[in-house]
Amino acid sequence: MIAPSHSATSLTTLTPALASAKRSRADWKQSALVFTFPMRTLIYVDGFNLYFGSLKGTPCKWLNIREMAARHLAPHHQIVGLKYFTARLNPRPNDPDLPHRQALYLRALRTVPDSEIILGHFLTKEVSMLRAHSLPGEPPMVRVIKTEEKGSDVNLAVNLLHDAHLNRFDCAVVISGDSDLLASVRLVMSELKKPVGVLNPQKYPCKVLQAQATFYKHLRKNFIAASLFPPSLTDARGTFTKPPFW
Numbered sequence: 001m002i003a004p005s006h007s008a009t010s011l012t013t014l015t016p017a018l019a020s021a022k023r024s025r026a027d028w029k030q031s032a033l034v035f036t037f038p039m040r041t042l043i044y045v046d047g048f049n050l051y052f053g054s055l056k057g058t059p060c061k062w063l064n065i066r067e068m069a070a071r072h073l074a075p076h077h078q079i080v081g082l083k084y085f086t087a088r089l090n091p092r093p094n095d096p097d098l099p100h101r102q103a104l105y106l107r108a109l110r111t112v113p114d115s116e117i118i119l120g121h122f123l124t125k126e127v128s129m130l131r132a133h134s135l136p137g138e139p140p141m142v143r144v145i146k147t148e149e150k151g152s153d154v155n156l157a158v159n160l161l162h163d164a165h166l167n168r169f170d171c172a173v174v175i176s177g178d179s180d181l182l183a184s185v186r187l188v189m190s191e192l193k194k195p196v197g198v199l200n201p202q203k204y205p206c207k208v209l210q211a212q213a214t215f216y217k218h219l220r221k222n223f224i225a226a227s228l229f230p231p232s233l234t235d236a237r238g239t240f241t242k243p244p245f246w
Contacts, residue, residue, distance in 0.1 A: 038078035042169035043069050044156050046176035047086030053177060053201030053219075060224050061105070062242040066112045068227035069173060072199055072217055077171065081114040083159055085152040088119060101243040108229050108242070118159065120151025157184035160196075164188045171195045175219075177202035177209070185212055 045065055055061050066082050073079075089102045109115055128141045153176075160172055161184050172188060174181060177200040185196045195214035200206055202218075210216045232241045 037076040039076055039170040040080045040168075041073065041077040041171045041173055042080055042163060043082040044160055044172060044174045044176075045082065045084045046152055046156055046174075046178055046181075047084055048152060049176045049178055050201045053203065054221075054224060055201075058224075059246070060228060061246045062108065062229050062231075063224060064112065064227050064229050065109070065175070066115065068219070068224055069175065069199065071223040071227060072220065073173065073197075077173075079114075080169065081116070082109075082112060083116045083118060083156075084109055085118050085120065085156045085159075087152060097243075101246070104240060104243055107235065107237075107240060108233055111229075111233055111235050118155050120155055153178055153180050157181055160184050160188060164192045164194050169194070171197065171214075173197045173199060174209075174213075175199045175201060177204075177206040179206050179208050182208045182212060185209065189214065 043066065050065070051061075055063060065084065066079060069082070070077070070079060084106075086102075086106075089098045091097070091099055106117055109117060126143055129144050131138065131140055131142050134140050156174070156176070157180075160174070160181075163169060164172065172194065174185065174196060176198070185198070188194050188196050189212070196212075197215040198206070198209045198213040198217070200209070200216065200218050205216075205218070229242065232239055234240075
C-alpha cells in the first residue's frame with residue numbers, strides 16, 4: 001500500500017491552505033488503493049522550474065531527466081514515460097545562440113524512450129520598472145523588455161489530470177516546486193485515488209505541495225551530476241554534441 005509519510009506538524013499550527021491540503025491528504029490515505037508492483041510511473045517536468053531551480057549556473061544542463069528521476073525513486077517505480085513542458089526561447093542581443101542551445105537539448109531529450117515535449121509560449125513586452133538604485137539625476141523608472149513564459153504550468157496540470165483519468169499511470173511524479181500545481185495534484189489523489197510524488201528542484205520547500213504529495217523530495221545535486229547525457233548523441237538525423245560550456 002502506498003501511504004503518505006507522516007508529518008509532526010499539527011493542523012492547528014498550519015495556515016488554512018496547508019490545513020486543507022493536510023486534510024485532503026489524510027482523506028486520500030484513508031481510501032488509498034492497493035497497487036500491484038511494479039508501479040507504472042509517469043514523470044511530469046516543469047522545464048523552466050527545473051532549469052532555474054537546479055541547473056542554471058551549473059555544468060549539469062545536459063541532463064538526462066529520466067535517469068535523474070529514476071535515481072530519486074524506489075525500485076518498484078517503472079518509468080513508462082516522461083513529459084517535458086517548456087516554451088521556445090527567443091534570441092537575445094547578448095545571447096543570439098540561446099534558441100540553438102535549447103534546440104540541441106530538446107533533440108537530446110527526444111532520444112529518451114517514451115518522452116514527449118509539450119510547448120507553451122513566451123509573452124514579451126516592454127514595461128516600465130523602478131530602478132533598484134538611481135544615481136543623482138537619473139529618472140527613477142526605466143523601460144525594460146519583460147519576457148514571461150506562459151502555458152507550461154497549465155499544460156502540465158491538464159496532462160496530469162487527463163492521463164490519470166485515462167489510467168495511463170499508477171503513480172505520477174511531478175518535477176516542480178510551483179504551488180500553482182496544488183489543485184491538480186490534489187484532484188488526482190483525492191478523486192482518482194492515484195499517488196503523486198513531487199521532486200522539487202527549488203532551494204526552498206513548497207509547503208503546500210509538501211503537505212499534499214504522497215512523497216516529497218528535493219533534487220539531490222549528486223544525482224543530477226551523475227545523470228548527464230554523453231557529450232555526443234545520435235538520432236535519426238545524425239550525430240550531435242552538447243553546446244559548449246554545458
